[in-house]
Amino acid sequence: MTGFPRALPVIAGLFAGIFAPPAPMPPSAWAGQHFFLPDGERKAQLIDLARTPHLIEPMDALGPDAPDNELAVMKSAQSAFTTCLQIVALHSIDRDPCDMMIVQPTDSALTDFNSQKLGRAIELSPLMRRKVKPQTSRSGQSSTTYEKKFDPDCSLILSLATSTADLRSKTIKKALCDEIDEYPDDLNDQGDPLDMIRARQISFLRSGTWKRAYFSTPTIKGTSKIEQKYEAGDKRRWTMTCPHCGDDDLRFEWGESFKFDREPPFAAHYIPPCCGTVIEGWQKFAVYETGRWMPTAPGPGKFKSYHFDALSSPFVPWDEIAKEYVQAGDNPTKLKTFWNLTLGLPFELKGDAPDxxxxxxxxxxxxxxxxxxxxxxxxxxxxxxxxxxxxxxxxxxxxxxxxxxxxxxxxxxxxxxxxxxxxxxxxxxxxxxxxxxxxxxxxxxxxxxxxxxxxxxxxxxxxxxxxxxxxxxxxxxxxxxxxxxxxxxxxxxxxxxxxxxxxxxxxxxxxxxxxxxxxxxxxxxxxxxxxxxxxxxxxxxxxDERYFKQQTAEYLKTTTVRGRTTKIWQETGPNxxxxxxxxxxxxxxxxxxxxLSPEQWAVLARERGVPPVLVEPDLFAPEPVKIAAKPALVGRAKPARGRRVLSRGI
The missing domain is CATH 3.30.420 (Nucleotidyltransferase; domain 5)
Incomplete structure (x- = not known):
């Protein structure tokens, strides 16, 4: 028996190793071992964050060991932050199990996110397949399509920003809010969805363990929700090192420094203000890899807020950005799309009607x-x-x-x-x-x-x-x-x-x-x-005068709705x-x-009776433009003299 006391420390050490919490591991390190990409060029492969280093800091700030509670990301499209959102959620299932919520703006967005991204990521990961309870289980504790259950008695709820039932469902520790600019300002007269989400986390305010993140492409300047969140934070930008002079405060900005031709191949390039030596398009990606996040408006009490756009993105060549801008021309709808989805910036509308x-x-x-x-x-x-x-x-x-x-x-x-x-x-x-x-x-x-x-x-x-x-x-x-x-x-x-x-x-x-x-x-x-x-x-x-008065009978009014500044159309008379x-x-x-492409317009011109001499003769004519209007009623309309009307499916 004299050996038993000596064995106690060994036994205790074994049990401590078994039951001790896992060593801290930030989401970025965890992802390199357990997150398989659900789509894209490297589908079904383990993620390599060395290819997208801009994701690492905001991702790790949402980990359980980081002191941050809140952050915002104002982004362009195709910037991989949806991947960041998935990693944070799955890392928490494994390393910090708790009740969580991912909120999408629309039913279609929620369905696509679940089926094409999160659901696939769970299926591809052996660890996640063990952790997340399957939907096929007969137990009352099994997962459902929009609720991923895992031990100990926790769940990840996929919610709609347009559903009061979803947003008032249960207390949560973590809230990941995607594309918040598409959330309604007031949900069924019950308030701002973001306020409703925030109310679900009150129980965790005292412990300070709550996490809340906002991701979105912006929309209209002055009314964009993500713009307001970004402006309230410390406004971090991806900051790189100039390959010519070594200046370490280089940020790619839309404006005079970004140069390109108006015709293909566009020859887009950047002239950094630090030394004025041209950075060619092919150099962009190497320069991007030198980057790190730097706050441009630090201050006490400010949370981390990020802006990332296609100019810095490792996925988008500069020539493609130039092409999109040239194609937008002065069409305000296309310019808004370019401003929002490519530059990740809110678009400023000119809403005044002419006299x-x-x-x-x-x-x-x-x-x-x-x-x-x-x-x-x-x-x-x-x-x-x-x-x-x-x-x-x-x-x-x-x-x-x-x-x-x-x-x-x-x-x-x-x-x-x-x-x-x-x-x-x-x-x-x-x-x-x-x-x-x-x-x-x-x-x-x-x-x-x-x-x-x-x-x-x-x-x-x-x-x-x-x-x-x-x-x-x-x-x-x-x-x-x-x-x-x-x-x-x-x-x-x-x-x-x-x-x-x-x-x-x-x-x-x-x-x-x-x-x-x-x-x-x-x-x-x-x-x-x-x-x-x-x-x-x-x-x-x-x-006449009545016609023009009616057509100019509205203007953009800046107003405040439930404490948030927004722009609405205001009537001034009959419209x-x-x-x-x-x-x-x-x-x-x-x-x-x-x-419609130029070729399709040319086909339409011929079908509308425009004389051949007025239609470009060298345009390749695709299949004839299909008849009609409603798919179920194709062929029932009888245009005069054989003239056809367009199908929406072109």
Whole structure:
């Protein structure tokens, strides 16, 4: 027995080794052993963070051994921070098990994140397959599609920013919030989703062990949520060493230092202010690898906030950035996309409408009701009121130039989709407009507002029997696309409800209004310019004072909603014809205004009867542009004289 006391330290040491917590390991070190890339060029391989060193610091700041509680990342697209988010969550499952939440902005984003990223990463990792309970288990403790369960009795919840039930579900220690600029400002009149998420972490405030991160590409300057978070932090930038003079305070900035040609191959390069010696595009990636994060606005109490863009990204060549900028031109919608997704910066909108008197002065002498030579798309928007229907037909060219063709108010009752003002709208729908080449054109499509005006069912019924008529509903917010994903809605006809009897298309009106007002501000040949610029708006002499007053009847107002500064559109008077124009723009986008290639425009020109001499003869013609409007109704529309209308699928 004399040997037993001597064995106690050995036994105790063995048990201590078994039950002691694992040695600290930051997420970046853990990832190199256990995180397999779910997609991309190196799919199913262990991650090598030496290839993306910009991820390491923010990733490790979210580890359990780091003192940081909160951080924000304002980023460009394709900057790999979604990978950072996955690693932080999976590292916590293994090394710091606790209740967590990952919040995505939309149902589709949540589904894609789970199926294409997080779910695959779990399946690829032997460690994670052991740690995360499978969905196939019959136990009540098994995982579900949107709740990953693991011991000891913890879970990672995948939540929607648009679901009050998700955001009020349970107390959490860690919250990882993705693409926060797409979160609603006010969720079902219950407050800001970010405030609701923050309330889930109150129990951990005293211990100081909570973690909260915000990731997002920005949207509109002055209203972007991630911009506000970034500005509140210490504003870290990826800071590199100049390969020529050794200056260690080099940051790639959009502006005068970034040079490129306006034509391919663009020859993009950077002239650093430290020494003025050119850094060529092929040198970018080696310079990136010398970088580290440096705060540009340090201060007491500030959390870490990061800005990272394609100029510094190891994934995006500079020539590609130059190409994207040149292709955006002065189109405000494309520039916003470039600013947000490539530069990772909020876009500053110019939301002031021009003076209507100036627009009156620059009217032109083209004939109302006749489609001009370059107006290859012919669309219309209609705004339904109780006393009648406002409508405008607009023609668009390949560069976004537009011509007002016809506008009118159809007076009459709107309670019956077959009578009154709707009967006049039906005549307008079938109208044949003469074109510049002696032919006739019917509307390619018409968007009719079925919003909250009390005439939704009438609009649905009107559109059901007309394949080129679309029931639409305006959607507010700066992230809503020009034309969104349609939904099936119920229709009440003759007192009976028809389940999913009509299709309703959401229209993102806010960005379209910004685009329209930017185009209205442009000067063309009427003001002495050599050419009319892309997006220029043409108006005939029949566009009178009332017309222009309605089209300029809104402005961008800066306001405060629940303590957050934002920009909203504010009406100054009747705006029915503005709504008609916005709906017409949405229909043009539906047909492919911003997507069609030069070759496809050439095919369309031939089909619209443009004489061959006016169409570039050397353009390769792809397959003929497909007929029609709604996929289920292809072939039922009969364009005049064989003219075809576009399919959205191009």
């Amino acid at each position: 209507y008197e100036r627009l009156l002065e620059r009217r032109e002498d083209y004939i109302a009701g006749v489609v001009p030579a370059r107006g290859l798309l012919l669309v219309a928007g209609a705004d339904v009121q109780h006393s009648g229907i406002w409508v405008e037909a607009v023609a668009f060219a390949d560069n976004g130039e537009s011509w007002s063709i016809h506008h009118e108010f159809f007076e009459g009752e709107t309670t019956d989709h077959k009578a009154g003002a709707f009967a006049k709208l039906a005549t307008f729908y079938e109208r044949q407009f003469p074109d510049a080449f002696g032919g006739h054109r019917i509307l390619d499509c018409m968007g009719i507002d079925a919003g909250d005006g009390g005439r939704s069912n009438q609009v649905y019924a009107f559109c059901r029997s007309r394949p080129r008529a679309y029931a639409i509903k305006g959607v507010s917010g700066w992230t809503a696309p020009a034309i969104g994903t349609p939904v099936q809605v119920d229709v009440k006809l003759s007192g009976k409800k028809v389940k999913k009897g009509a299709t309703l298309w959401p229209v993102g009106t806010w960005s379209l209004k910004a685009t329209f007002y930017t185009n209205l501000q442009k000067d063309g040949r009427k003001a002495g310019a050599e050419v009319d610029p892309d997006g220029y708006c043409h108006h005939h002499q029949g566009c 029915h014809l503005l709504d008609c124009r916005i709906y017409a723009m949405a229909m043009a986008e539906y047909l492919g205004l911003s997507r």
